[in-house]
Amino acid sequence: MDTRPAHDGHPYEEDRSPGHGTLPARVWYAASDAARLSLNGTWAFRLSDTAEGTGTAFTEDTADLSDWARVRVPGHWVLQGHGAPAYTNIVYPIPVDPPRVPTENPTGDHRLDFDLPGDWPQDGETLLRFEGVDSCARVWLNGHELGWFTGSRLPHEFAVGHLLRPRGNVLAVRVHQWSAGSYLEDQDMWWLPGIFRDVTLLHRPDGAPCDFFVHAGYDHLTGRGTLRVACDVAGRILVPELGLDVRVGEETSAPVEPWSAESPRLYHGELITAGERVPLRIGFRTVRVENGVFTANGRRILFRGVNRHEFHPETGRAVDLETMRRDVLLMKRHNINAVRTSHYPPHPAFLDLCDELGLWVIDEADLETHGFCYFPDWRGNPVADERWTPALIDRARRMVERDKNHPSVVIWSLGNECGAGQGLSAMAAWIRERDPSRPLHYENDYSYRDSDFYSRMYAPHDEVEAIGRGEEQPLEDPEADARRRSLPLLLVEYAHAMGNGPGGLADYQRLFETYERCQGGFVWEWIDHGLPKRTADGRPYYAYGGDFGEDVHDGNFVCDGLLFPDRSPSPGLIEYKKVIEPVRITGDSAAGTITVTNRHDFSALDHLSFTWAFEVEGEETATGTLAVPSLDPGTSAVVPLPDPPHARAGEAVWTIRAGLRADTPWAPRGHLVAWAQLPARPRPLPERPAVLLPPLAEAGNIHLGPAVFHATTGELRSLNGLDLRQGPRLDVWRAPTDNDLGGPWLGDARLAMRWRKLGLHRLQHRVDSISTADRALTVRTRVAPAATDLGLYAAYHWSADDERLLLTVTVTPDGEWPVPLPRLGLLLGLPASCDHATWYGGGPGEAYPDTRAASRLGRYSMNVDDMQTPYVRPQENGARPDVRWAELCAAGGPGLRVTAGDAPFWFTARRWSDVQLDAARHTTDLEPGDTVWVHLDRSVQGIGTESCGPGPLPQYRLTVAPTTFSLVLTAPGAN
Incomplete structure (x- = not known):
C-alpha cells in the first residue's frame, strides 16, 4: 500500500513544505573520532516515467532486482545512460503551475544493500545523511519509511539507529526529477536529477554534540582574537598554539594572526565532549559593512571574484574532491581572491578548501525563481507567496547551519534572481538573528531592503562610475534612496565570459581601484558546462542546450566560463589574471625607473621576488633581479632599472616579472603573479627600397619584382615562387562571437544582426581600374554588400625591388555607415602546406582591442592548428x-x-574560411581545406560582453573612417 504523505490534496512531491521526517539542520564537519560509513558506490537503479513508479515493493528485503540497472552514487542518472539532460537559462522546462508538476515525471528508484562494519558502535544514535539529491527524495530503510525532502543542494538527515541491523540493510530512495522544489531551483544550469552528493551513516555517541558554532572575531586595533564556541552539550575547547583550554560557551581572547584570503591562517583546535572529539580549524576574522564600505579585519576589500557553478563534464554536479581542489588552485594561480557559490551552497568540502587556501566566499542559498519574470508582476512568484515561506526559511537555515564555521564565508546571499517578496525578508530576518556577524546580500530586489550591498549585474562602465561618484539615478522614495547610497557597490555578476571574451575587464578594474565604494565583482562564470558527445563517426565534441533533443532550451548560453569544459584556461582567464594582478608595475623608460604599487588588501611584498629581462626583437639578451622594498598595501615605490645592456640593434623592451619567492600551498616558487613591459627602443620602420622595379605585362599577367599579378583582376597570384590560393583583398567580416550575437532580449539591436542586415558577410568586389605607372601597380576597387548603396573604395598600391613587395592600401568610405565594422584589413589564402606560423608581436594567445592586457610582445612559433581557440560554439578567435x-x-x-x-597589424591564420567558421555549431563541424586563410588587419572591432552585458566601449569600436596602411611581403627569413 502506498503510504505517501499528502498535503493540500497533492502528493508529497507537490507539497510546498520542505519535507517530512528530517532532523533539524546542523553543522557539517569532515571528521571526528566518531564512526562514519560512506554509502557512496554502485547502487541498483530503475527509471520510471511517472512519480508513481512501479510501486514500493523495491523497498522490501525480498524485492527482485535482477532486471535493474546500476548507477554511481554520487551521480546523475541522465549522465549514466538513463534519459537525457536538458538546459534552460530562465524558463522552466515544465508548465508553470506551482506547486504542480507534470504526470510525466522521470523518477529514479535507487537501492543499496549494505552491512555494518563489525565494530559499528551500539550506543547512541546513528544518522543517515544526504548531502544533495535533485530534486525530491523519499527514503526507506529496511522497509520503514523515514520521510521525504526537497532542497536539492542542501543536507538532510534522518535518525536511523533503531532500524539498523548488522547485516543485510536495505536503503531505498525514490528520486523525482520534478517537484514543488523545482520552482525554487531555476538556476541557469543543466537539469540533472539524481543523488549527486555523498550519502553517509554517522554514529552519534552519547554525549556527542549535535551542533556547535565557532565565533572567532579579530580586533585589528589590538591584534587580538576573541573565541567563543557555542555547543548544545558541555565540553572543552583546546587550541594548543594559543595555549587555550576553555569551557564550551566561555569567551577568551589572545594575540593571533588573522585569517584573510591572502593569508589564510588557521589555528588547529579541538572540541572535546563526553562522546566525541571534533577537530576544529579556526580562522580569526571580522567582517562588516561600515561607512558604506565592506571591510575585513578593518580593511576595505576589493573582490577579484568569479561565480562558480559546480560542474564536471563527465559527472555533472557530482564533483570529486580532486576537481574541487583543482578549481581552487586555478583560481589562486590566476589572482582570483573570491568566489560566489552560484546559485546554491557548494559541496561542503569546497569551503574547507577555501578556508585552507584562501578565498573570500559569498555563500548563496539554493534559490532562484527566475522563470516567473515572464509573467506580469512576477505573478505566482513563490518568494511573494507566504505558503512557500517555510521552505525558503528552511533553505536559509540549512545553508547557514551547515557552513557557519567557515572563516572563508564572509557574506550570506539569499539567492539569485527571485524578484522581490516577503519570503526573502523572512529569510533575511532569520539569518540576521542567527548570525549577525556576516553581512547579507541580495541583488534582485532593487529596494535593497534585505541587502547590505548595492548589488548589480552587468552594469555598464558609465553606471559603475556614476555610482562610484555617488551620482547614480535617485530612487523615488527618499528613505530608500538614502539607504541605497549608504551601501557598497558589488557587481555580483559582470563580464559575461561567453565564447570570445569578456571584453572591457581592464576598464572595470580601473573603476574598482579608483572609487572606494566600488568593491569589485564576480565574473560570470567559472567554467563552460559543455557535456561530452561524439559524432556518428566517433569524433568527440562538447554539447550544449538543444543537443539532447530538448524542446525548450537556451543553446550554448550554458557555455559561458573562464575555463573550457576540460578545465583548461580560456584566453578570458589569462586576461582576467593580468587585469586583477595584485601588483601594478608601470614605468618611465626615459627616466630609467619603474613604479611598483602594492594592490594587495593585507600582504606586503615580501613574498615576491622581482626580475627584469632586456629583450631585443623578441629575444632575451640579458636578465637580472630588482631590489623592490617590502611595500605595505596601497603604497608605491620608484625602483631604478639597470643601465640598458649592450645589445644588437632593433626594437627593445624591458620585461619586469614578480613571482613567488618560495613555495606556497597553492603554487610553487617562481609562479608568476604580475608582470609588465616597458619600451626601451622604438621599432625601426622598414626602409623603402632604393631602386623600384617597373611592372611588366606578359601573357595575361603583370610581373612586378618577385610577384606575379593577374592582368585583368589585379590579384596577386604568386610571390617568390609561392602560388597563392587567393591574393590579398579587403575584408571586413568575422564569424560573430557570442558577444557580437548579443542577448536575445536586445532584438534587432544586436550587432551581428545589424552586420548581417547590412550584408557584411557577403561583400562583392568590383575592379574599377588597373594602372601601371611610376614603377608601381595600382588596383582600384569598390567593395560593397548587395542591396545597399554603401561601400568602401579600396586602392592597392604595389611596388617592389628584387625581393620585396610593398603594399599600401587606402580605404575610403562611400556613404554614411550606421554600424562599426567587424574588422578592416586584408584576407589572403595560402596553400595548406604553409601551416607553421612564426611572428614577432603580441602573444602567445589571442587578443582583441579590449582583451589585450595579457598580450606580451615577443617572438612566437606554433602550428596554425594551435593558434585556434576551441570555443564550444565556434566563432571568431x-x-x-x-x-x-x-x-x-x-x-x-x-x-x-x-x-x-x-x-x-593584427594577424590571424586558420585552416577554414570565415564562412565555414560562421556556419559551424560545434568544433567537429570545422573541416580543414586546401587553404590556410590569413587575416592581416589594420583594425578589429572590440569584443565587449553583450551576450549578457554592455557592448564594446566607444574607444574599442571600429568606426568606419578613411584609413591607410602598408605592409611588406617577402619570402621567409628576409628583412
Missing part, C-alpha cells in the same frame, strides 16, 4: 595583436613573410 612581422611556411618549402609598414 585567434587574432594576435601588435604584430611587427609574421611568417607562414611549409616544412622545407616556400612560404610568406609579412612585415608591418607604418603600424603593427
Whole structure:
C-alpha cells in the first residue's frame, strides 16, 4: 500500500513544505573520532516515467532486482545512460503551475544493500545523511519509511539507529526529477536529477554534540582574537598554539594572526565532549559593512571574484574532491581572491578548501525563481507567496547551519534572481538573528531592503562610475534612496565570459581601484558546462542546450566560463589574471625607473621576488633581479632599472616579472603573479627600397619584382615562387562571437544582426581600374554588400625591388555607415602546406582591442592548428595583436613573410574560411581545406560582453573612417 504523505490534496512531491521526517539542520564537519560509513558506490537503479513508479515493493528485503540497472552514487542518472539532460537559462522546462508538476515525471528508484562494519558502535544514535539529491527524495530503510525532502543542494538527515541491523540493510530512495522544489531551483544550469552528493551513516555517541558554532572575531586595533564556541552539550575547547583550554560557551581572547584570503591562517583546535572529539580549524576574522564600505579585519576589500557553478563534464554536479581542489588552485594561480557559490551552497568540502587556501566566499542559498519574470508582476512568484515561506526559511537555515564555521564565508546571499517578496525578508530576518556577524546580500530586489550591498549585474562602465561618484539615478522614495547610497557597490555578476571574451575587464578594474565604494565583482562564470558527445563517426565534441533533443532550451548560453569544459584556461582567464594582478608595475623608460604599487588588501611584498629581462626583437639578451622594498598595501615605490645592456640593434623592451619567492600551498616558487613591459627602443620602420622595379605585362599577367599579378583582376597570384590560393583583398567580416550575437532580449539591436542586415558577410568586389605607372601597380576597387548603396573604395598600391613587395592600401568610405565594422584589413589564402606560423608581436594567445592586457610582445612559433581557440560554439578567435612581422611556411618549402609598414597589424591564420567558421555549431563541424586563410588587419572591432552585458566601449569600436596602411611581403627569413 502506498503510504505517501499528502498535503493540500497533492502528493508529497507537490507539497510546498520542505519535507517530512528530517532532523533539524546542523553543522557539517569532515571528521571526528566518531564512526562514519560512506554509502557512496554502485547502487541498483530503475527509471520510471511517472512519480508513481512501479510501486514500493523495491523497498522490501525480498524485492527482485535482477532486471535493474546500476548507477554511481554520487551521480546523475541522465549522465549514466538513463534519459537525457536538458538546459534552460530562465524558463522552466515544465508548465508553470506551482506547486504542480507534470504526470510525466522521470523518477529514479535507487537501492543499496549494505552491512555494518563489525565494530559499528551500539550506543547512541546513528544518522543517515544526504548531502544533495535533485530534486525530491523519499527514503526507506529496511522497509520503514523515514520521510521525504526537497532542497536539492542542501543536507538532510534522518535518525536511523533503531532500524539498523548488522547485516543485510536495505536503503531505498525514490528520486523525482520534478517537484514543488523545482520552482525554487531555476538556476541557469543543466537539469540533472539524481543523488549527486555523498550519502553517509554517522554514529552519534552519547554525549556527542549535535551542533556547535565557532565565533572567532579579530580586533585589528589590538591584534587580538576573541573565541567563543557555542555547543548544545558541555565540553572543552583546546587550541594548543594559543595555549587555550576553555569551557564550551566561555569567551577568551589572545594575540593571533588573522585569517584573510591572502593569508589564510588557521589555528588547529579541538572540541572535546563526553562522546566525541571534533577537530576544529579556526580562522580569526571580522567582517562588516561600515561607512558604506565592506571591510575585513578593518580593511576595505576589493573582490577579484568569479561565480562558480559546480560542474564536471563527465559527472555533472557530482564533483570529486580532486576537481574541487583543482578549481581552487586555478583560481589562486590566476589572482582570483573570491568566489560566489552560484546559485546554491557548494559541496561542503569546497569551503574547507577555501578556508585552507584562501578565498573570500559569498555563500548563496539554493534559490532562484527566475522563470516567473515572464509573467506580469512576477505573478505566482513563490518568494511573494507566504505558503512557500517555510521552505525558503528552511533553505536559509540549512545553508547557514551547515557552513557557519567557515572563516572563508564572509557574506550570506539569499539567492539569485527571485524578484522581490516577503519570503526573502523572512529569510533575511532569520539569518540576521542567527548570525549577525556576516553581512547579507541580495541583488534582485532593487529596494535593497534585505541587502547590505548595492548589488548589480552587468552594469555598464558609465553606471559603475556614476555610482562610484555617488551620482547614480535617485530612487523615488527618499528613505530608500538614502539607504541605497549608504551601501557598497558589488557587481555580483559582470563580464559575461561567453565564447570570445569578456571584453572591457581592464576598464572595470580601473573603476574598482579608483572609487572606494566600488568593491569589485564576480565574473560570470567559472567554467563552460559543455557535456561530452561524439559524432556518428566517433569524433568527440562538447554539447550544449538543444543537443539532447530538448524542446525548450537556451543553446550554448550554458557555455559561458573562464575555463573550457576540460578545465583548461580560456584566453578570458589569462586576461582576467593580468587585469586583477595584485601588483601594478608601470614605468618611465626615459627616466630609467619603474613604479611598483602594492594592490594587495593585507600582504606586503615580501613574498615576491622581482626580475627584469632586456629583450631585443623578441629575444632575451640579458636578465637580472630588482631590489623592490617590502611595500605595505596601497603604497608605491620608484625602483631604478639597470643601465640598458649592450645589445644588437632593433626594437627593445624591458620585461619586469614578480613571482613567488618560495613555495606556497597553492603554487610553487617562481609562479608568476604580475608582470609588465616597458619600451626601451622604438621599432625601426622598414626602409623603402632604393631602386623600384617597373611592372611588366606578359601573357595575361603583370610581373612586378618577385610577384606575379593577374592582368585583368589585379590579384596577386604568386610571390617568390609561392602560388597563392587567393591574393590579398579587403575584408571586413568575422564569424560573430557570442558577444557580437548579443542577448536575445536586445532584438534587432544586436550587432551581428545589424552586420548581417547590412550584408557584411557577403561583400562583392568590383575592379574599377588597373594602372601601371611610376614603377608601381595600382588596383582600384569598390567593395560593397548587395542591396545597399554603401561601400568602401579600396586602392592597392604595389611596388617592389628584387625581393620585396610593398603594399599600401587606402580605404575610403562611400556613404554614411550606421554600424562599426567587424574588422578592416586584408584576407589572403595560402596553400595548406604553409601551416607553421612564426611572428614577432603580441602573444602567445589571442587578443582583441579590449582583451589585450595579457598580450606580451615577443617572438612566437606554433602550428596554425594551435593558434585556434576551441570555443564550444565556434566563432571568431585567434587574432594576435601588435604584430611587427609574421611568417607562414611549409616544412622545407616556400612560404610568406609579412612585415608591418607604418603600424603593427593584427594577424590571424586558420585552416577554414570565415564562412565555414560562421556556419559551424560545434568544433567537429570545422573541416580543414586546401587553404590556410590569413587575416592581416589594420583594425578589429572590440569584443565587449553583450551576450549578457554592455557592448564594446566607444574607444574599442571600429568606426568606419578613411584609413591607410602598408605592409611588406617577402619570402621567409628576409628583412
